[in-house]
Amino acid sequence: MTKRALITGITGQDGSYLAELLLDKGYEVSGLVRRSSTDTRERIAHIVPRVHLIPGDMSDQGSLIDVMAEAQPDEVYNLAAQSFVGDSWKQALYTGDVDALGVTRLLEAIRRKAPSARFYQASSSEMFGKVREVPQVETTPFHPRSPYGVAKVYGYFITLNYRESFGMHASNGILFNHESPRRGIEFVTRKITDGVAKIKLGLADELRLGNLDSQRDWGFAGDYVEMMWLMLQQDEPDDYVVATGVMHTVRQFCEIAFAHVGLDYEQFVVVDDRFVRPAEVDLLLGDSAKAKRVLGWEPKVSFNALVELMVDADMERLAPIAAAGASEPR
Amino acid sequence: MTTRALITGAAGQDGTYLTELLIGKGYEVYGVIGPAPGAFRDGIGRWGEAYTVLSADLTDMESLLRAVEVSRPDEVYNLAAQSSVGGSWVDAVTTTEVNAVGVVRLLEAVRQTAPQAHVFQAASAEMFGNGAEVPQRESTPLRPHSPYAATKAYAFHIARSYRESYGMHVSSGIMFNHESPLRGMQFVTRKITNTVARIKLGLADELCLGNLDAKRDWGFAGDYVEAMRLMLQSAEADDYVIATGEVHTVRDFCETAFSHVGLDWRRYVRTDEASMRPVDVDVLCGDSSKARRLLGWEPKVRFEELAAMMVDADMQLESQADGPVRS
Numbered sequence: 001m002t003k004r005a006l007i008t009g010i011t012g013q014d015g016s017y018l019a020e021l022l023l024d025k026g027y028e029v030s031g032l033v034r035r036s037s038t039d040t041r042e043r044i045a046h047i048v049p050r051v052h053l054i055p056g057d058m059s060d061q062g063s064l065i066d067v068m069a070e071a072q073p074d075e076v077y078n079l080a081a082q083s084f085v086g087d088s089w090k091q092a093l094y095t096g097d098v099d100a101l102g103v104t105r106l107l108e109a110i111r112r113k114a115p116s117a118r119f120y121q122a123s124s125s126e127m128f129g130k131v132r133e134v135p136q137v138e139t140t141p142f143h144p145r146s147p148y149g150v151a152k153v154y155g156y157f158i159t160l161n162y163r164e165s166f167g168m169h170a171s172n173g174i175l176f177n178h179e180s181p182r183r184g185i186e187f188v189t190r191k192i193t194d195g196v197a198k199i200k201l202g203l204a205d206e207l208r209l210g211n212l213d214s215q216r217d218w219g220f221a222g223d224y225v226e227m228m229w230l231m232l233q234q235d236e237p238d239d240y241v242v243a244t245g246v247m248h249t250v251r252q253f254c255e256i257a258f259a260h261v262g263l264d265y266e267q268f269v270v271v272d273d274r275f276v277r278p279a280e281v282d283l284l285l286g287d288s289a290k291a292k293r294v295l296g297w298e299p300k301v302s303f304n305a306l307v308e309l310m311v312d313a314d315m316e317r318l319a320p321i322a323a324a325g326a327s328e329p330r
Numbered sequence: 331m332t333t334r335a336l337i338t339g340a341a342g343q344d345g346t347y348l349t350e351l352l353i354g355k356g357y358e359v360y361g362v363i364g365p366a367p368g369a370f371r372d373g374i375g376r377w378g379e380a381y382t383v384l385s386a387d388l389t390d391m392e393s394l395l396r397a398v399e400v401s402r403p404d405e406v407y408n409l410a411a412q413s414s415v416g417g418s419w420v421d422a423v424t425t426t427e428v429n430a431v432g433v434v435r436l437l438e439a440v441r442q443t444a445p446q447a448h449v450f451q452a453a454s455a456e457m458f459g460n461g462a463e464v465p466q467r468e469s470t471p472l473r474p475h476s477p478y479a480a481t482k483a484y485a486f487h488i489a490r491s492y493r494e495s496y497g498m499h500v501s502s503g504i505m506f507n508h509e510s511p512l513r514g515m516q517f518v519t520r521k522i523t524n525t526v527a528r529i530k531l532g533l534a535d536e537l538c539l540g541n542l543d544a545k546r547d548w549g550f551a552g553d554y555v556e557a558m559r560l561m562l563q564s565a566e567a568d569d570y571v572i573a574t575g576e577v578h579t580v581r582d583f584c585e586t587a588f589s590h591v592g593l594d595w596r597r598y599v600r601t602d603e604a605s606m607r608p609v610d611v612d613v614l615c616g617d618s619s620k621a622r623r624l625l626g627w628e629p630k631v632r633f634e635e636l637a638a639m640m641v642d643a644d645m646q647l648e649s650q651a652d653g654p655v656r657s
Contacts, residue, residue, distance in 0.1 A: 061423060089495070092438060092488070093391070096431040100484060104422045104477065132471075141471030142487075145494065147434065150487040154430060157473075157480040158422070164475070165419070 006071040006117075008032040008058065008106065009079030010051065013182040014122065016043040018077060018225040023050055025229075030071035032056045032064075032080060043182050058102030061109070068113035075232050077120045078106055081152075084186050085126060086275075088148035099151035100158075107162045107170070118232040119170040121159040124152045125177065125217070125243070125284045135287040138174070138239050160239070169237045173228055176243035176286040179306060180221040181313030188250055189218065189310065192257050197314035199268050200261040201322035207268050210275030212251040217285050219244045220301035220309075230295045243286020244299050256307040261315070336403035336447075338362040338388065338436065339410030341370040343512040344452070348407060348555040353377050355559075360401035362386045362410065388432030394439040398447075405562045407450045408436055411482075414516055415456060418478035429481035430488075437492050437500070445498060448562040451489040453502040454482040455547070455573070455614045465617040468504070468569050490569065499567040503558055506573035506616040509636060510551040511643030518580055519548065519640065522587050527644035529598055530591040538602040542581040545613045549574045550631035550639075560625040573616020574629045586637040591645070 005022050009015045010031025022029050030052040034040070041048060054070055056063035058080050068076075081099045082088060088095040103121060110117050128136045129145035144150045156172050163170040183190035188209065195207035219242075227242045251265075258265035291297045301309070335352050339345045340361030352359050360382045363370070374381060384400060386393035388410050398406075411429045412418065418425040433451060440447055458466045459475035474480040486502050493500040513520035518539065528534035549572075557572045581595075588595035621627045631639070 092434045093431065096434045096484075096488075101423065101426045101431055104426050108423060144487050145491055147488060147491065150484055150491060153487060154426075154480050154484040157483060158426075158477060161475060161477060161480060 002026060002028050003074045004028045004030065004072060005075045005077065006030045006032065006067070006073035007077045007079060009081060009122075010053070011040045011044055012079060012083070013043065013180055013184065013221050014178070014225055015079045016047075016182055017180065017222050018079065018228060019044060019047055019051055021225055021229060023047060028052070030054055030067075030073065032058075032067055058098045058105065061105045064105050064109040065112055068109040071114075073114055073117050075118045075120070076106070076110060076114070077122075077228060078103060079122050081122065082148070084184070085146050085148045086186070088146050088151070092147040095147045096151050099148065100154040103155040104158050107158065107168070110168070111166065118237070119159065119168060120228050120232055121155055121170065121172045122228075123156045123159075123172040123174045123239070124149070125174060125286060127153045127156060127174065128284060129282075131282045131284065134283045135245065135285040136241065137287045138241055138290055156239075163237050169232070171231045171237040172239040173231060174239065174241045174286070175224055176217040176219065176241070176284060178219045178221040178224040179310065181310050182221070183310070189253060192250075192254055193307070193310040193314045195268075196257045196261060196263070196311055197318045200263060200315065201318055203318065203322055203325065205268070206270050207254075208270045208272040208275065209250060209254075210272065212254070212269070212271060213249055215247045215249050215283060217243045217245065217247050218253070218303060218306065219299045220306050223299045223301055227291060227295065227297045230297055234295070238294070240291040240295070241286045241288045242291055242297070243288045244303070245285065245287055246303065247283065247285045248303055253307060256304055257311050260308050260311045332356065332358050333404045334358045334360065334401060335405040335407065336360045336362070336384075336397060336401040337407045337409060338386070339364070339408070341367065342409060342413070343510055343514070343551050344409045344508070344555055346370065346512055347510065347552045348409070348558060349377065349381065351555050351559060353380050358382070360384050360397070360403065362397055364410065388428045388435060391435045391439065394436050395443060398439045398443045403444055403447045405448050405450070406436070406440055406444075407558060408433060409452050411452065412478070413514075415476050415478045416516070418476050418481070422477035425477050426481050426484075429478070430484035433485040434488055437488065437498075441492070441496060441498065445496070448499040448567070449489070449501070450558045450562055451485055451500065451502040453486040453489075453504045453569070454479065455504060455506040455616060457483045457486060457504065458614065464613055465573075465575060465615040467571055467617040468620055486569070493567050499562070501561045501564075501567040502569045503554075503561060504569065504571045504616070505554055506547040506549060506571070506614060508549045508551040508554040509640065511640050512551065513640070519583060519637075522580075522584055523637065523640035524644045524648070526587045526591060526593070526641055527648045530593065530645065531648050533648060535598070537584070537599045539580060539584070539599060540602065542579065542584070542599070542601060544580050545577045545615070546580075547573045547575065547577050547615045548583070548633060548636065549629045550636050553629040553631055557621055557625065557627045560627050564625065568624070570621040570625065571616045571618045572621055572627070573618045574633070575615065575617060576633060577613060577615045578633055583637055586634055587641050590638045590641045
């Protein structure tokens with residue numbers, strides 16, 4: 001029998017990779033999409049004919065119940081979120097409404113309309129914030145340092161509560177940073193690769209960044225969505241850290257990205273205080289030994305390969321724009 | 331100059347004791363009261379002109395902005411919450427709307443219009459959940475085991491984030507159970523003392539309870555509101571466990587309450603599956619040595635005294651000629 005999956009946040013980076021993965025596996029895929037006057041479907045344009053998009057909103061409980069009734073999912077992946085840490089300071093309320101309360105609304109909708117569905121909650125390494133130990137594992141206490149991190153901690157616990165008290169098959173993936181050419185332009189990795197391509201193509205002459213010494217454990221989104229799927233195929237629901245276990249600085253990311261197009265990052269990168277966060281998180285480094293042991297999961301794309309993949313994609317995207325611009329007088 | 335305090339949840343048990351305390355210290359108090367019991371409204375007059383009732387709601391940002399603008403507070407005490415753990419399983423969404431996102435609304439309202447105000451956030455021992463170290467202290471990892479507890483953890487974390495990132499004077503009191511004659515009837519201690527009184531007066535003949543072995547660290551609400559005020563007088567905002575450090579079972583409480591009126595609890599108490607929570611938490615016992623050391627706070631009312639005080643108050647309430655005033 002064909003399995004049915006519902007993905008919230010299907011128009012995002014992870015949603016689009018996950019939708020591809022599930023379609024390849026023969027799922028019927030539905031996706032929750034927010035009404036918007038602008039087109040938010042760029043990342044899923046290539047699969048739109050094959051997915052069933054249902055309008056709804058994480059802040060509207062009635063809509064979630066309707067969506068659940070319509071999709072009748074066997075598996076629900078909650079990837080919808082206000083996912084930018086920096087903006088969570090400017091929109092603390094909205095972040096709480098969508099990222100925290102939205103999870104409860106969704107779990108309640110599942111209880112009403114699809115009680116046997118399995119549930120995946122996208123938890124985040126930002127929950128560790130001011131880290132209590134390095135590397136972080138499933139048992140590391142949380143100390144979130146942003147409204148985003150705080151909301152994600154709530155989402156984690158409410159998922160755990162519904163699993164333990166209602167016996168739902170609900171699991172958390174504690175995902176460390178994961179990037180791709182589809183990463184939003186507001187995230188530092190994509191901002192860098194976009195900036196590198198623009199500089200290389202003569203569309204920009206500098207790249208302004210916050211703290212270059214910030215370190216992160218960056219993996220490839222395409223690898224990470226596979227892990228989400230694996231978690232829901234287990235007999236028992238559980239929580240897993242998903243990470244590469246290797247840390248790099250923003251500076252190293254810049255170095256590799258610029259070098260890939262034959263440039264020296266030091267000539268173009270400018271540190272701008274406006275991009276420094278009010279409270280920076282410490283050493284976010286994940287230990288995904290449990291995922292490797294129990295699920296047999298392992299990341300495939302290396303750090304260098306990831307950076308180069310992203311730069312290549314941005315070069316390809318911007319080259320026609322640069323070519324068109326060059327033919328016109330400035 | 332008169333200190334001005336804004337209290338949300340002002341009609342609740344803690345709000346009432348806190349108001350008494352602050353008015354006694356010469357504060358001007360602005361109380362945000364929700365659907366308050368008639369008995370509370372009837373008593374407002376005793377506070378005179380120092381007390382102003384405001385209408386606002388944690389689900390309504392605009393109303394909170396107005397409340398802060400009108401009260402121009404030096405101190406803000408956020409005591410409003412959907413405070414029943416059991417109720418949070420029935421309505422997790424509303425509980426979150428009020429207890430979690432509501433705190434962000436209030437902090438935003440304070441940040442926008444009275445950023446210098448000192449803020450108290452009522453956190454809860456329920457945040458520690460199961461399997462925590464005993465006793466629990468400020469550094470104990472949180473493992474909330476109910477929607478209520480998850481919302482309180484959210485509020486605790488967001489309060490700390492506002493303190494650390496905006497430099498606001500925001501403190502959380504991790505309050506262990508605190509009781510009084512004003513405790514709501516849905517809470518186990520009050521359910522016990524009220525039923526004891528009714529049994530003693532021939533108005534009831536049994537008491538149905540959930541898990542008798544559940545252990546709690548119960549203090550007196552009047553003592554705990556002192557800790558709240560002390561936290562806001564401190565030069566540095568911080569988080570504190572507020573607890574007695576003594577643990578008793580529900581059975582202990584029954585025994586003390588029944589024997590206070592000369593009855594044997596075993597003849598009246600029966601256990602009832604329906605009163606059990608989906609997941610009950612283990613031993614909650616707080617280590618408040620930080621508050622004792624830095625704030626000079628200490629609980630004054632002991633366990634036996636607390637149970638007796640509550641039974642006495644319920645005896646008086648239930649024996650009134652015209653019947654009890656119920657909300």
